[in-house]
């Protein structure tokens with residue numbers, strides 16, 4: 001840790017290191033979010049690299065979706081098929097959005113070729129400069145597109 005921090009911002013004395021935490025990076029989505037009365041949500045259902053800060057937020061979206069359906073079953077005598085709908089909606093977007101976006105984030109951050117990095121920054125600058133591109137981009141990375149897509153699945 002000391003070597004890494006010094007490599008980033010060298011100084012004469014050691015940095016105090018009070019805490020360190022190692023974690024393994026996975027990119028996985030469970031093959032099903034429902035087995036009878038057993039339901040998966042959050043990291044138990046999907047896990048990804050933390051670049052972009054999406055995992056917890058995506059888990060909260062699972063919880064909103066599932067709580068709404070459980071409420072309909074509990075209070076309004078809704079069909080248990082709603083739990084299969086939860087699986088279809090949230091598992092589909094975990095594949096289409098969460099996995100895709102976090103894999104893309106990791107590739108962009110790991111990019112070592114200066115020309116490729118510059119091309120990526122140029123792409124971002126072009127998005128920022130064009131409101132027609134900026135809005136859909138923000139809707140996608142703010143995970144709003146994922147919620148809309150999830151709700152569109154029947």
Ligand SMILES: Cc1cc2nc3c(=O)[nH]c(=O)nc-3n(C[C@H](O)[C@H](O)[C@H](O)COP(=O)(O)OP(=O)(O)OC[C@H]3O[C@@H](n4cnc5c(N)ncnc54)[C@H](O)[C@@H]3O)c2cc1C
Nearest residue numbers: 023041042043044049050051052053054055056057058059
């Ligand atoms: C370095 C890092 C940075 C991150 N940054 C972000 C970020 O900026 N934004 C973001 O959205 N997400 C981020 N995440 C992801 C986020 O931390 C997770 O997506 C989120 O914590 C998952 O919450 P969860 O409740 O689904 O699972 P967990 O937080 O894993 O909670 C599961 C809990 O269940 C407990 N448990 C396990 N087994 C049992 C058992 N048998 N009995 C009882 N209890 C049990 C565990 O101890 C744990 O407390 C980051 C992750 C990492 C590693």
